[in-house]
Amino acid sequence: MSHEHHHPHTGxxxxxxxxxxxxxxxxxxxxxxxxxGSLVLIADALHNFSDMASMVIALVARRIARRPADPAMTFGYRRIETVAALVNYTSLILIGLYLAFEGGMRLLDPPEVGGGTVIALGVLALVVDTLTAILTGSIRQGGANIRALFLHNLSDALTSVAVVVSGVLIVLYGWRLIDPLITLLIAGYILWLSATEVGGVIRVLMLGSPPEIDTEAVLDCIRGLAGVEDIHHAHFWLMEESSAALDTHVVVANDAWPEQQVIKARIRKELASRFGIHHATLELEPSSEQHEGASLYGRG
Structure with a gap:
């Protein structure tokens, strides 16, 4: 168990x-x-501002997530951190699109830029971004919410390097095009980073099957157990980011029906030991009373 689980308020x-x-x-x-007059500095400032807003959202979400389950939220509040991660990634996508537009406009008419100011603030930004990436990186095992923050900060540190390079080229060669070009690179990086991460967050919110679990292998395992004839109405999902769950109907042979509790215990043991599924809701039905025409997945 991680240190973060022992001391959540340290994070x-x-x-x-x-x-x-x-x-x-x-x-x-x-x-x-x-x-x-540097768009690169404005771009980096917007990126940092989005990080600050993301951190505020993440901090509030972490505190809400600690609330115990209640009649209104019987599963508890942990999924609020996944919602916060979606908000953070969405903000990154919007900022990336805005910077791409502004950078494209400046390519048409590059303005004069003070390279010395760009270098000084770029170096300062690199120091701050590196420190904040280290801070959030030390607790990123806390879930998608904190991992989104870490990626925000890591991308900031990398873009700060680009800002410094931009300032150096402006001072040495007076290359005004480098400012919008670096801005476009930052925008592309932000959009790529967001696109590669947001899918997993959406999958959790959409109650998608855990990506690391072979659902067909799980169902074949259950079907292969003594006394089990068939299985239907299977729902695989994630209770939290890394807590897989299964809700399904299991058809038990009529002659094995008296042993239904033994069969249920055997299924739970296999699910936990072989697939890491520790939360399973199993509805058993005798073969003579099974649902006719039931679909394997869902409720159809």
Whole structure:
């Protein structure tokens, strides 16, 4: 069990520290971007601002997630962290699209840019982004919500390197096109990063089957157990990000019906030991009373 599970509030303190650092950095970059005329600095500032907003959302979600289950939320509140991760990735996608548009417009008419200011603030941003990536990286095993934050911060650190390179090229060669070009690279990286991660979050919210579990192998395993004739109405899903669950109907042979509790226990043991499924709702029915024409998956 991770250290984070023993001391959840320690992770909160790290997130709060990262929020403060990103707030100060964002204000400095916005001011520097306006004074120097650099779109790259504005782009990095927007990226950092999205990180700060994401951290606030993640912090609130972490605290809500600790609430125990109640009559209104019988499964508890842990899935709020998955919702927060979706909000964070969506914000990244919107920012990436905005930066791509602005960078494309500036390619047509590159403005004068103060390279020295870009370098100074780029180096400062790199230091802050690296520290916040380390802070959130140390607790990223906390789930999709915190992992989204870590990826935000890691992408910030990488884009800060690009900002510094941009400033150096402007100072040395007066290459004005580098500012919008680097901005487009940052936008592309943000969009690629978001697209590769958001699918897993959506899968959890859509109650998709756990991607690491071969559902056909699980059902074949159950069918192969003594006393089991068939299986239908199977629902595989994730209770939380890494907690697989199965809800299904199991048809038991009529002559094995007196042993239904033994069969159920045997199924649970196989599910847990072979597939890591520790939450299973099993509805047993005798062969003589099984649902006719029932679908294997879902409720059809």
């Amino acid at each position: 909160d303190g790290r997130v709060i520290g990262a929020i403060i650092a990103n707030l100060v950095l964002t204000l400095g970059q916005v001011l520097g971007g306006i004074l120097s």
